[in-house]
Amino acid sequence: MSEIPSSAATPLAATTSPTSIELSEKEITQxxxxxxxxxxxxxxxxxxxxxxxGLCASGWxxxxxxxxxxxxxxxxxxxxxxxxxxxxxxxxxRPSFANEALRARxxxxxxxxxxxxxxxxxxxxxxxxxxxxxxxxxxxxxAAAIDNGKQRS
Amino acid sequence: xxxxxxxxxxFEDIPVGxxxxxxxxxxxxxxxxxxxTRYAPQPEFTDPEAARExxxxxLVATPWHINAIWMRKMVDYMEVYAQxxxxxxxxxxxxxxxxxxxxxxxxxxxxxxxxYEIIGKSDKVIRDKWGIISSRNEAFNQYGxxxxxxxxxxxxxxxxx
Numbered sequence: 001m002s003e004i005p006s007s008a009a010t011p012l013a014a015t016t017s018p019t020s021i022e023l024s025e026k027e028i029t030q031x032x033x034x035x036x037x038x039x040x041x042x043x044x045x046x047x048x049x050x051x052x053x054g055l056c057a058s059g060w061x062x063x064x065x066x067x068x069x070x071x072x073x074x075x076x077x078x079x080x081x082x083x084x085x086x087x088x089x090x091x092x093x094r095p096s097f098a099n100e101a102l103r104a105r106x107x108x109x110x111x112x113x114x115x116x117x118x119x120x121x122x123x124x125x126x127x128x129x130x131x132x133x134x135x136x137x138x139x140x141x142x143a144a145a146i147d148n149g150k151q152r153s
Numbered sequence: 154x155x156x157x158x159x160x161x162x163x164f165e166d167i168p169v170g171x172x173x174x175x176x177x178x179x180x181x182x183x184x185x186x187x188x189x190t191r192y193a194p195q196p197e198f199t200d201p202e203a204a205r206e207x208x209x210x211x212l213v214a215t216p217w218h219i220n221a222i223w224m225r226k227m228v229d230y231m232e233v234y235a236q237x238x239x240x241x242x243x244x245x246x247x248x249x250x251x252x253x254x255x256x257x258x259x260x261x262x263x264x265x266x267x268x269y270e271i272i273g274k275s276d277k278v279i280r281d282k283w284g285i286i287s288s289r290n291e292a293f294n295q296y297g298x299x300x301x302x303x304x305x306x307x308x309x310x311x312x313x314x
Contacts, residue, residue, distance in 0.1 A: 036225065052246070058221075067192070068192050083193065084217075084255070088252065118208040
């Protein structure tokens with residue numbers, strides 16, 4: 001397993017996911033009616049009247065999509081992303097509205113052997129979930145499980 | 154008969170140390186596959202047959218699905234206590250999450266029970282109107298094993314704001 005020192009003198013480069021995902025209003029309200037049925041995630045008028053200023057996606061939908069995109073960014077670097085195992089810190093910076101194309105910008109800070117996910121190593125990441133205009137919607141400091149190739153069968 | 158209103162309260166009225174067991178959910182294979190197909194398309198989460206031969210020896214719920222259900226249970230719980238309330242006491246947006254860990258796999262048929270405890274209140278005032286409430290949230294399976302935990306800061310409207 002290669003060790004990338006977190007004290008590297010040069011800042012580590014961020015990789016942006018080759019993929020992007022756009023949430024339609026329908027997908028926002030579908031997720032919300034299933035998992036987060038609060039007025040500002042379900043209804044345009046209620047969203048406009050809320051602290052968010054418009055119908056916006058559940059923060060959990062953004063976290064899940066951002067994680068999928070972060071996985072794509074890791075795959076593009078040749079790392080076999082399996083799952084997240086922990087999140088030290090996640091902040092929602094601004095609401096995510098319909099029809100914004102999202103990408104994940106991922107920096108791998110270090111990789112260490114072992115994970116609570118079987119047959120995986122741990123990659124410590126900084127993930128920014130961004131729009132095409134590179135506005136930051138959410139930021140995560142997290143640990144991802146990366147397949148270490150030792151799985152039997 | 155007096156009733157206890159839990160959410161229908163201002164920031165000032167929510168006591169640190171308050172503890173709630175607020176909901177349970179039994180995860181089905183179908184809903185796990187549906188969630189993962191969109192958000193975590195790895196075979197460990199989407200393909201019950203293939204997953205048997207993979208790292209967890211069976212399908213497991215994708216991490217954010219466990220948290221999405223946390224959110225649903227929380228909204229349902231708050232709705233019960235916020236009936237008839239249509240002001241700032243009703244909805245508090247989430248600001249940030251910390252110390253989130255998924256500790257054990259959740260498999261089809263597992264029943265997960267969610268708890269939270271109020272662990273802190275910040276002195277900060279957001280937009281002249283909102284205070285910040287911190288809570289520790291935990292989820293346990295039917296064997297009593299902790300499967301997930303995190304802390305979250307949410308906004309709660311201050312009285313007279």
